[in-house]
Amino acid sequence: MNHKKWQVLAIYIFVIILLSVFPIILPSFGLYLLNEILIYAIFSYAFYFLFSHVGYLSFGQAAYFAVGAYSVALMYKHVSSTIWLPFLTAITVTFIVAFIIGYLSVRVTKVYFAFLTLAFAQMIYTILFLWQSFTGGDDGIPNVPRGYLNIYFMKINLESAHNFYYFTLIIFAILIFILRKLITSYFGLALRSIRENIERASFVGFNTHRYVLIAFIISAVYSGIAGALQASLAKMAYPELSYWSTSGEPILMTLIGGIYSFSGPFIGALLYIFLKTYLMAIIGNWVLFLGIVLLILLLFFRGGVMGFFEQKFGIEL
Amino acid sequence: MEAVLFIDILYGLSRGMLYFLMASGLTLTFSVMGIINFAHGSFVMVGAYITWSLIQWTGVTWPFIAFLILSGIIVGVIGVWIEIFLLRRIYKAEQLYQLLLTFVLILIIDGLALEIWGGSFRSMVLPRYLAGGVSIAGRPFPKYFLFILFSSICIAIILWVFLYKTKFGKVSRAAAMDAEITSTLGINVSLIYCGMFAMGVALAGFSGGLGLAMSCLSLGIGANIIVICFAIIVIGGMGSLKGSLIASLILGVFESFGDHYFPKLAMALPFILMSLILIIRPQGLFGEKE
Amino acid sequence: MNILQTKGVKKAFEKFIALNGIDLEVKEGEIHSIIGPNGAGKTTFFNLISGKLKATAGKIYFNEEDITGKPPHEIAQKGIARTFQIVNIFLNLTVLENIMISILNIRKKTFDFFPSPQTQNYINEETFKILKVIGMENQAYTLAGKLSHGDKKKLDMGIGLAQNPKILLLDEPMAGLNPIENQAITHLIKKIAGKEKVTIILIEHDVNAVFSISDMVTVFHQGRVIAEDKPEDIRENKLVIEAYLGEEF
Numbered sequence: 043m044n045h046k047k048w049q050v051l052a053i054y055i056f057v058i059i060l061l062s063v064f065p066i067i068l069p070s071f072g073l074y075l076l077n078e079i080l081i082y083a084i085f086s087y088a089f090y091f092l093f094s095h096v097g098y099l100s101f102g103q104a105a106y107f108a109v110g111a112y113s114v115a116l117m118y119k120h121v122s123s124t125i126w127l128p129f130l131t132a133i134t135v136t137f138i139v140a141f142i143i144g145y146l147s148v149r150v151t152k153v154y155f156a157f158l159t160l161a162f163a164q165m166i167y168t169i170l171f172l173w174q175s176f177t178g179g180d181d182g183i184p185n186v187p188r189g190y191l192n193i194y195f196m197k198i199n200l201e202s203a204h205n206f207y208y209f210t211l212i213i214f215a216i217l218i219f220i221l222r223k224l225i226t227s228y229f230g231l232a233l234r235s236i237r238e239n240i241e242r243a244s245f246v247g248f249n250t251h252r253y254v255l256i257a258f259i260i261s262a263v264y265s266g267i268a269g270a271l272q273a274s275l276a277k278m279a280y281p282e283l284s285y286w287s288t289s290g291e292p293i294l295m296t297l298i299g300g301i302y303s304f305s306g307p308f309i310g311a312l313l314y315i316f317l318k319t320y321l322m323a324i325i326g327n328w329v330l331f332l333g334i335v336l337l338i339l340l341l342f343f344r345g346g347v348m349g350f351f352e353q354k355f356g357i358e359l
Numbered sequence: 360m361e362a363v364l365f366i367d368i369l370y371g372l373s374r375g376m377l378y379f380l381m382a383s384g385l386t387l388t389f390s391v392m393g394i395i396n397f398a399h400g401s402f403v404m405v406g407a408y409i410t411w412s413l414i415q416w417t418g419v420t421w422p423f424i425a426f427l428i429l430s431g432i433i434v435g436v437i438g439v440w441i442e443i444f445l446l447r448r449i450y451k452a453e454q455l456y457q458l459l460l461t462f463v464l465i466l467i468i469d470g471l472a473l474e475i476w477g478g479s480f481r482s483m484v485l486p487r488y489l490a491g492g493v494s495i496a497g498r499p500f501p502k503y504f505l506f507i508l509f510s511s512i513c514i515a516i517i518l519w520v521f522l523y524k525t526k527f528g529k530v531s532r533a534a535a536m537d538a539e540i541t542s543t544l545g546i547n548v549s550l551i552y553c554g555m556f557a558m559g560v561a562l563a564g565f566s567g568g569l570g571l572a573m574s575c576l577s578l579g580i581g582a583n584i585i586v587i588c589f590a591i592i593v594i595g596g597m598g599s600l601k602g603s604l605i606a607s608l609i610l611g612v613f614e615s616f617g618d619h620y621f622p623k624l625a626m627a628l629p630f631i632l633m634s635l636i637l638i639i640r641p642q643g644l645f646g647e648k649e
Numbered sequence: 650m651n652i653l654q655t656k657g658v659k660k661a662f663e664k665f666i667a668l669n670g671i672d673l674e675v676k677e678g679e680i681h682s683i684i685g686p687n688g689a690g691k692t693t694f695f696n697l698i699s700g701k702l703k704a705t706a707g708k709i710y711f712n713e714e715d716i717t718g719k720p721p722h723e724i725a726q727k728g729i730a731r732t733f734q735i736v737n738i739f740l741n742l743t744v745l746e747n748i749m750i751s752i753l754n755i756r757k758k759t760f761d762f763f764p765s766p767q768t769q770n771y772i773n774e775e776t777f778k779i780l781k782v783i784g785m786e787n788q789a790y791t792l793a794g795k796l797s798h799g800d801k802k803k804l805d806m807g808i809g810l811a812q813n814p815k816i817l818l819l820d821e822p823m824a825g826l827n828p829i830e831n832q833a834i835t836h837l838i839k840k841i842a843g844k845e846k847v848t849i850i851l852i853e854h855d856v857n858a859v860f861s862i863s864d865m866v867t868v869f870h871q872g873r874v875i876a877e878d879k880p881e882d883i884r885e886n887k888l889v890i891e892a893y894l895g896e897e898f
Contacts, residue, residue, distance in 0.1 A: 093455075097455070099455045099458060099459070101397075101462065146634075146637045146638065146641070149641060150641065152454070152455060153393070153394075153395060153454055153455075153458065154597060156395070156455070156458050157395050157589060157592075157593075158593070158637075160397075160589065161586065161589040161590065161593060161630070161633060164582075164586045164589075164630070165627070165630035165633070165634070168626055168627050168630060169627065171626075172623060172626060172627060223762065224762075227761075227762050228753050228758055228759050228760075228761060228762075228764065228772075229759050229760060229762065231742075231746060231749065231750060231753065231759075232750065232753065232754070232759045234739075234741075234742065234746075235739050235742065235746075235750045238739040238740060238741050238742060239737060239738070239739050239740070241737065242733075242737050242738065242739065242808070243750070244720075244721045244722045244725075245699060245701075245721050245722075245725055245730075245731060246725060246730075246750060246751050246754055246808060246812060247722050247725035247726045247751075247754045247755065247812060248722055248754055248759075249722045250722070285582070286582060287582075290462065290466075293459070293462070297459070327470050327473055327474055329466050329469055329470040329473065330466070330467065330469075330470025330471060330473065330474060331470070332466055332470075333463055333464075333465075333466030333467035333469075333470050334467065334470075336463045336466065337445075337460075337463050337467060340449075340456065340459060340460055340463060341445075341448060341449075344456070
């Protein structure tokens with residue numbers, strides 16, 4: 043079992059190195075895309091964690107994505123120009139919102155839960171849309187600055203595409219590492235037992251509501267961080283970030299990449315964003331195309347791209 | 360003053376009955392089959408588009424209600440098709456995969472609608488006998504809303520009779536309570552699932568056509584509709600038709616007053632009510648406790 | 650000392666009364682069996698004790714503490730474990746993981762994210778101890794879903810045992826087993842009661858097995874206790890015979 047652990051670590055380091063090197067050869071548009079891929083990968087990992095390891099399907103993670111985005115946007119606009127405070131605010135606010143929504147939602151069955159998460163996300167969309175004085179309503183918040191990263195004596199300007207990319211990459215690397223630790227820990231085993239048989243888990247003595255709530259909050263905070271990064275990258279926040287179609291994107295990406303594989307969300311984000319950017323111009327009806335692709339995946343290739351590879355080559359990534 | 364109040368309530372009831380028709384299909388499919396059809400709003404939208412197309416082709420020569428019923432039937436047939444070829448494959452897998460499938464269905468249905476009808480806004484001209492207003496309690500009230508109220512109540516009664524007085528209805532309710540036992544009694548549960556799903560989406564289609572005249576029709580309305588249906592189901596209780604009815608009427612009336620006195624808040628009303636219910640009584644007004 | 654006591658416990662499902670006033674006393678360390686025809690309310694009784702259902706009336710006392718109406722995880726943490734009539738294990742986890750889950754919870758190690766080598770060894774040791782008791786050390790890395798029916802039942806018991814319970818509720822542990830597996834389970838139950846000093850309450854239809862290992866037997870019929878005695882005396886009890894045979898007429 044230890045052999046496998048070193049294998050995974052090696053792959054992880056390799057991928058990080060690869061991602062560090064790419065910016066040198068990519069044009070600025072490619073860099074933007076790669077940056078976006080990392081952000082959406084984080085967003086997809088949030089969904090993946092809750093679905094694949096706890097067995098709870100959430101259709102409403104866009105809510106936390108948007109909350110993170112708006113937190114950062116509003117903090118920059120009114121308060122600070124260094125990056126710590128806005129990001130910490132994003133994490134804190136997302137945590138609180140997720141705690142409230144999660145507390146109300148985990149007490150019901152998995153199907154009702156999925157449903158509720160979507161309803162709450164639409165509620166947040168409505169709030170963002172209506173509360174014009176604070177959130178800018180339909181227009182959202184434009185011209186979000188990226189601020190400075192103050193470490194010791196260094197002041198790194200994140201407006202530079204390169205600098206912001208590495209910032210995103212570091213956060214990505216840290217978050218993925220933490221997630222991996224969570225999954226392979228005793229806590230991860232507890233979550234998997236809840237996924238497998240929630241009834242038995244409670245009879246073994248687990249307060250299952252509490253465990254699901256914790257996992258839900260972790261998932262939400264990851265989404266919030268992704269949203270915070272996205273608002274900084276695109277330099278704007280708007281209500282559609284909370285719309286159900288935004289919730290759908292991490293689901294679609296994870297489905298494409300592979301719902302059962304740890305690398306699934308990342309591969310899915312990579313493929314999805316590439317395909318969307320280059321195919322959308324060619325294919326007129328993108329929505330229909332996407333729907334058909336996903337239908338085929340759901341019916342015949344539920345393990346996604348990585349699932350397909352793992353079956354063929356017998357490896358597990 | 361009383362007249363205004365009465366008019367507001369009447370508006371609310373018409374609206375509520377329309378909501379009920381929309382949400383009833385969702386409640387039915389959930390209570391009998393245990394799945395939540397996320398694409399329900401898209402079916403409502405399709406019903407509206409079909410009604411619009413039928414009217415375009417034939418001109419307003421048939422009685423209006425015929426268009427609505429026909430739309431409902433067409434959407435119902437589409438539902439049968441979807442149930443047989445798609446949903447059935449996934450029953451054996453977990454419920455969560457069924458949910459994902461209905462979510463993907465939204466994309467497919469919306470995509471197809473874009474192909475068939477294009478992306479521009481549509482609106483409808485009402486036949487003369489339904490346009491204009493009547494005078495109620497000395498104030499004007501649109502005839503069409505009376506039509507909505509009247510036809511919804513008729514459909515609701517037909518639904519009730521069907522579920523509680525016919526054999527198919529009784530058997531469906533049995534299957535809703537326990538599918539395994541029902542099938543051991545020699546009843547074809549797949550047929551029931553198919554029929555119930557078809558009925559659910561037929562109701563959606565009908566209500567789509569009914570609601571068509573009330574606002575503009577475009578591709579995005581499915582999302583707004585499913586959101587309102589969600590709120591109704593949470594408030595009324597999952598799987599309870601009675602709950603959906605009461606919740607729809609409450610929402611309709613509240614929204615009507617909201618439109619009149621607090622227009623901005625009206626948009627958030629479904630969620631405010633929904634959150635209140637979740638805090639006070641999570642299983643909904645008529646839902647069953649876990 | 651009574652480790653478990655129920656007083657007037659009733660359970661009604663709307664109009665259907667499943668249990669109509671059960672007074673039961675279980676002494677610490679005994680193997681106490683509950684038998685009776687199907688539908689007598691035995692599993693419902695277990696469901697009430699373990700917290701799956703709430704009693705309509707009556708009280709349940711565990712070590713003199715009132716546990717009526719408490720949720721399942723609390724009751725489990727207090728020291729009552731149960732198995733299920735229909736095998737209810739973690740199918741997609743390995744045998745090792747199935748047991749380890751239970752141990753992690755009882756030893757409160759689920760939130761230990763950086764377990765020291767001592768902790769890891771301790772957890773592994775405790776897990777293998779249980780595996781040894783149920784005789785499944787060699788199948789530690791097998792997926793639970795791939796086990797034979799008899800092994801699944803053993804694992805079910807193992808999960809309960811790993812909770813380090815004071816009372817183990819066994820719901821038809823011998824259902825669906827062949828004679829060899831049956832003997833193995835009977836032997837295991839005796840071992841658990843004797844060596845591990847766990848009080849066992851057993852629901853079973855295999856009357857021979859019940860009579861061979863029980864200290865006390867309670868007979869349920871239509872939601873009521875119709876007899877309670879040592880095994881030898883229950884055999885002769887007219888009411889009991891009627892209850893069972895009465896079904897055939």
